[in-house]
Amino acid sequence: MRQLTSLDALFLAHEGDRTVGHVSAYVVLDPSDAPGGRLTIDALRDMMHSRMPLLPPFRWKLVGVPLGLDHGYWATDPEFDLGYHVRETAVPAPGGDDEVATLIGRLFSQPLDRQRPLWELYLVQGLADGRCALFSKVHHALVDGVSGAEILGAMFDLSPEGREVEAPTGSELEHPPSPVEMLLRTIAAAPKRARKQATALPRLVVNAGAIPGSGWIPGLRTAGRMARAIARPLTGDDRPLLEPPSGSAPQVPFSNRLSGHLRMAHVRLDLGEVKAVKTALGTTVNDVIMAIAAGGVRRWLLEHEALPDEPLLALVPVSVRTPEQYGTFGNRVGGMVVPLPTNLRESDERLAAARAAMMTAKQRHEAVPADALIDATRFLPPALFAQATKITLGIAGRPGVRPPMNLIVSNVPGPQVPLYCAGARIESLVPVSPVTHGVGMNITVMSYLGRIDAGIVVDRDQVPDPELVAAGMEEELEALKALAVAAGNGAG
Amino acid sequence: MRQLTSLDALFLAHEGDRTVGHVSAYVVLDPSDAPGGRLTIDALRDMMHSRMPLLPPFRWKLVGVPLGLDHGYWATDPEFDLGYHVRETAVPAPGGDDEVATLIGRLFSQPLDRQRPLWELYLVQGLADGRCALFSKVHHALVDGVSGAEILGAMFDLSPEGREVEAPTGSELEHPPSPVEMLLRTIAAAPKRARKQATALPRLVVNAGAIPGSGWIPGLRTAGRMARAIARPLTGDDRPLLEPPSGSAPQVPFSNRLSGHLRMAHVRLDLGEVKAVKTALGTTVNDVIMAIAAGGVRRWLLEHEALPDEPLLALVPVSVRTPEQYGTFGNRVGGMVVPLPTNLRESDERLAAARAAMMTAKQRHEAVPADALIDATRFLPPALFAQATKITLGIAGRPGVRPPMNLIVSNVPGPQVPLYCAGARIESLVPVSPVTHGVGMNITVMSYLGRIDAGIVVDRDQVPDPELVAAGMEEELEALKALAVAAGNGAG
Structure with missing residues (x-):
């Protein structure tokens, strides 16, 4: 097991x-x-x-x-x-x-x-x-x-004909054990677990403030300060491994508790057009996607008369899986919190700001050991951990509590060769990713065969009209294409 | 409110x-x-x-x-x-x-x-x-x-054209009160509530043993015996108002805890054929429906090699709504537990046994004040009541616990005139009713325009093939029709 x-x-x-x-x-x-x-x-x-x-x-x-x-x-x-x-x-x-x-x-x-x-x-x-x-x-x-x-x-297959898959080898079947067996197993493992937690604790409580949402866990920041004081003599270093996000996010209409009912919208962009923009304006595909998301969300905020003066804060998930960990299944994902320049009026300003924000965030993030964010959740014993998570969720989205972030923007690399499923050709792959209390919007993007598909998932009661965000993202790409053409003319 | x-x-x-x-x-x-x-x-x-x-x-x-x-x-x-x-x-x-x-x-x-x-x-x-x-x-x-x-x-309407409905009169809107208001309202109502419970208690604990599932509430039978002893001097009578079911039901494959995933099957019978059977064999439509249900369930039990020697026990819901209570909404429903003769080999035996069982149950039931079963749930304070229900549900369907009943069989009278919805003609009305832990099958029947539609709802993991019950019910009606023809020939 x-x-x-x-x-x-x-x-x-x-x-x-x-x-x-x-x-x-x-x-x-x-x-x-x-x-x-x-x-x-x-x-x-x-x-x-x-x-x-x-x-x-x-x-x-x-x-x-x-x-x-x-x-x-x-x-x-x-x-x-x-x-x-x-x-x-x-x-x-x-x-x-x-x-x-x-x-x-x-x-x-x-x-x-x-x-x-x-x-x-x-x-x-x-x-x-x-x-x-x-x-x-x-x-x-x-x-x-x-x-x-x-x-x-x-x-999925690389041809309509599919392929032969080997039969399972050996006996992979392990029957679920009884509760008594589970209890014995847990007791037997306790010394090792205690050691693991003891090792992980000082380093991770030091960095606990950087875990998204950690500010809501009562006492955690105090524990972090104390742990830093304890850790200094042990490690000779009290710099946090992860820099906490610079502040809390502005309140927007999707900063509330979830209704439990989700809606989605889908937008399809041309990868060639995004790449042309990237090349003409000297940036990355990722930056262009952040700028397009900023434009789409700005459009929605404007139409709902809810545009904050500050940028929104977006959680951008990043893989911290090392090459050796590919194929092992399990979770190897972290996240960075990045300002999304919804507050800027012009497309070129938004692209420049998105680029600068991503660069800063990546520099911070690359300075961190690849498994830091995974370890970060290991510092609390499991039952307490589940409890703390529930407390966090219980506070998020309450009136008067500033959210640590506003939305999730994620870019998942997709396959660039044609794929088939049971002989049928795959036309597009649209990611659909979750939202949570206080963070009622998720824009996840995946590329496939020269196209970019974005799934926009929202809470139904907070954002009844995610299709406005989708339309705004299409408009933003048009605006960036016009900028790219202008830049090309200027250069040529 | x-x-x-x-x-x-x-x-x-x-x-x-x-x-x-x-x-x-x-x-x-x-x-x-x-x-x-x-x-x-x-x-x-x-x-x-x-x-x-x-x-x-x-x-x-x-x-x-x-x-x-x-x-x-x-x-x-x-x-x-x-x-x-x-x-x-x-x-x-x-x-x-x-x-x-x-x-x-x-x-x-x-x-x-x-x-x-x-x-x-x-x-x-x-x-x-x-x-x-x-x-x-x-x-x-x-x-x-x-x-x-x-x-x-x-x-629904009586013609495709629909009808005019009056606009709402007066202010029907009552905003939900705050938790504090609710608390005050509850405290203010406490004396009256206490009096109600005090009056209801002796009479209802006496009869608590007759509430389906009550045998599972720890101490309730003892409380009932004590209450009878207390009630005798007060009422001069210690006969229970409701006779407890004669015993617990046999264990069948659908006597377990629910998986939470339901399946349904639908069977359509000709009301004219059912009535012809009823007339030829000198019984009621209700009895014929019970016999058809017994035949269908017997077929399923035989195919799964799980036929008990004893009859199954069916909960048959009955309306205890008085004519004055029609149109007031709210719950006015009780139930009686009736043996379902799945154990008998021949259709004529099953019909005779179903008839006898229904007659006995109805005689018992008609001797009872119309609101007894509704009051029966009032004898415990609400929080305790919810707790007791949860304990009951927690025990039902556990290995080694004999269920108080095996299935629910319900006959809901339906309209006998053509109906329309937004101009579309209604062809059939199929009831779909719930199951519960330990009682993983519900057969509910409704008549409409010369047909009888039965919705058979089951727990997916306990009864993966409710369509077998449906097929068995159709076969049973065929067998009863043959008996009716034979009876008609004998009489003629």
């Missing part, structure tokens, strides 16, 4: 009370080359059955440790039932963006069942032009974005 | 931990006569908007009493949002019984959001032959089966 990491446990503890803990992707398929010209639920189940050997976490279910004495374990589910996880549904006619966004918002709002392996895959029928789609839900505790790409690699 | 009754509170307390508290109906529509030949979500929302004055409970949301000192209240939701409640979805092609049953099972499994009025209405597109459907979810705390018929009356 494999024990949950502290970050896995964080993602589980965050869930509930109207937040979901899974990540999703929405994949549009053209089934005209598939057998019979369509993708059936039986064909999809057959494909997933053949690929299960590549996806051992898809058979894992949670096994708790009695009394919350330690993080839980993953064990292979002896009653695994593929028909439960691979499902069929449909959108009403005409099967356009609105109908899809409504369906995805609802499916995404529903938590995964913790008594079963933490994933679901929906085949969505009824899209316009004879298309169908897949919608996946995988708990963040099971995988992060990078391992997510590996899941896509297991499910 | 209107306070929840004890039974409303029971239905709320029962919910959670993988049980749902709502009742549903699945309504198939032929939209060919509606404007444009189809029913749109906009037309449905317009219709529901115009009918809201007839459905005040559809704007009610729950307001809790701090510290659980008393039952909560219903207050009009100031942020009521019809677009949230009236939704559109679709089934994949070919839109047949299987696709519909899968969708309904999933929608029915999801609890209603307690922060909003406790109902949802789905327009289901994509059914075979150009049909569409409605699927409603209304919390049992808001209405029972009889008030449910009144809801249908508000939503």
Whole structure:
């Protein structure tokens, strides 16, 4: 059995009370080359059955440790039932963006069942032009974005014909142990765990202030100051490993508690156009995407007469997975908090500010050991940790509490070769990522085959109209293209 | 504001931990006569908007009493949002019984959001032959089966043209009070509440043993014996008002804890055929329906090699609403536990046994004051009551605990005139009713326009194949028809 990491446990503890803990992707398929010209639920189940050997976490279910004495374990589910996880549904006619966004918002709002392996895959029928789609839900505790790409690699093929997958080797089946066994196992592991915590504690409490949201955990900042005083004689150094974000974020209409009902919008941009802007204006694709997000969010804030004078603060997740850790599944993800220049009037100012903010944040972030943010969640014993997370969630989004950030903006690299699923050609891959109390908007971007798809997920009660953000992002790319043309003329 | 009754509170307390508290109906529509030949979500929302004055409970949301000192209240939701409640979805092609049953099972499994009025209405597109459907979810705390018929009356019309509905009169809006106001209100009401409980206590504890599931509440039977001893000098009588069921039910594969995932099957019978059987064999429609249910469940038990020697025990809900109480909304429903003769080999034996069992149960039940079963839930203070319900649910379905009943069989009278919804003709009305821990099957039957539709709801993990029960019910009607023909020949 494999024990949950502290970050896995964080993602589980965050869930509930109207937040979901899974990540999703929405994949549009053209089934005209598939057998019979369509993708059936039986064909999809057959494909997933053949690929299960590549996806051992898809058979894992949670096994708790009695009394919350330690993080839980993953064990292979002896009653695994593929028909439960691979499902069929449909959108009403005409099967356009609105109908899809409504369906995805609802499916995404529903938590995964913790008594079963933490994933679901929906085949969505009824899209316009004879298309169908897949919608996946995988708990963040099971995988992060990078391992997510590996899941896509297991499910998708480089040709319509698919490939042979080897049968599972050896006995991978480990039955979930009884509560008594779990208790014994935990007691036996206690000395080692105590040592781990003792080692990690001084270093990590020093840096606790840099964990997003940590300011809400009562006493944590005081503990950090004390720990720095203790750590100095031990390490000869009291500089924090991570610089805390410079301040709290402005209050915006999506800084409240979640309603539990999510909505999404989808925007599709041309990767060639984004690259042309990047080249003409001497910046990076990432910076251009931040500027486009800033433009889209500014448009929404203006229309709702809620534009703050200061920039919003965006959490930008970054992978801290080392090359050796690829393929091991599990969570290896951290985050940096970056100002998003929604307050600047002109597109060129926003691009320049986004570029400067990303550069500063990356410099800070690269100075940090790759596993610092993962370790950062290990300094509290598990039960207390879950408690602290709940306290954090309980405070976030309350009136009068300034949020530590306003939204999440994430750029996930996608495949640049054509992919197929059960013989159907993949047209686009749209990421769908969660929001949380006080942070009611998530813009996640993925590139695939010359296009960039952004999934904008929002809380329904706080942002009833995410399509305004999508429209604003399209407008921003147009404005940046005009700047690029002007810059090209000036240079030539 | 209107306070929840004890039974409303029971239905709320029962919910959670993988049980749902709502009742549903699945309504198939032929939209060919509606404007444009189809029913749109906009037309449905317009219709529901115009009918809201007839459905005040559809704007009610729950307001809790701090510290659980008393039952909560219903207050009009100031942020009521019809677009949230009236939704559109679709089934994949070919839109047949299987696709519909899968969708309904999933929608029915999801609890209603307690922060909003406790109902949802789905327009289901994509059914075979150009049909569409409605699927409603209304919390049992808001209405029972009889008030449910009144809801249908508000939503549906006697002609495709619909009708004019009066605008709401006066100010019906009562904003939800603050927690402090609720606390004050509760304290002010305490003397009256204490008196009510003092009066109800002796009579109801005497009969507590007859409440389904009461055997699981620790100490309740002892309390009942003591209360009888106390009540004798007061009332001169120690006979229980309700006779406890004669024993506990046999263990069957659907006597376990719920998985939280429901499935349904649907069977359609000809009301004329059922009536012909009833007349030829000298019994009632209700008895024939019980016999058909017994035959269907026997078929399933045989195929799963799980047929007990004893009859199953079925809870049969009965309305205890007096004529004056019609139209007042709220819960007025009780239940009787009746042996279901699944153990008998021949159809004629099963019909005779069902008839005898129903007669005995009804005689017992009619001897009881109409409100006894409603009062029965009033004898415990609300917080303790919720606690007791949770203990009951915690024990039900555990290994080694004999269930007090095996399934629910319910016969809801339906309208016998053609009905229309937003101009579309209603083809059939299929009831969809909940199951609970230890009682993983519910067969609810409704008649409409010469047909009988039965919705069979089961727990997915305990009964993966409810369609076997449906097929068995059809076979049973065939067998009874043959008996009726033979009886007719014998008589003629």
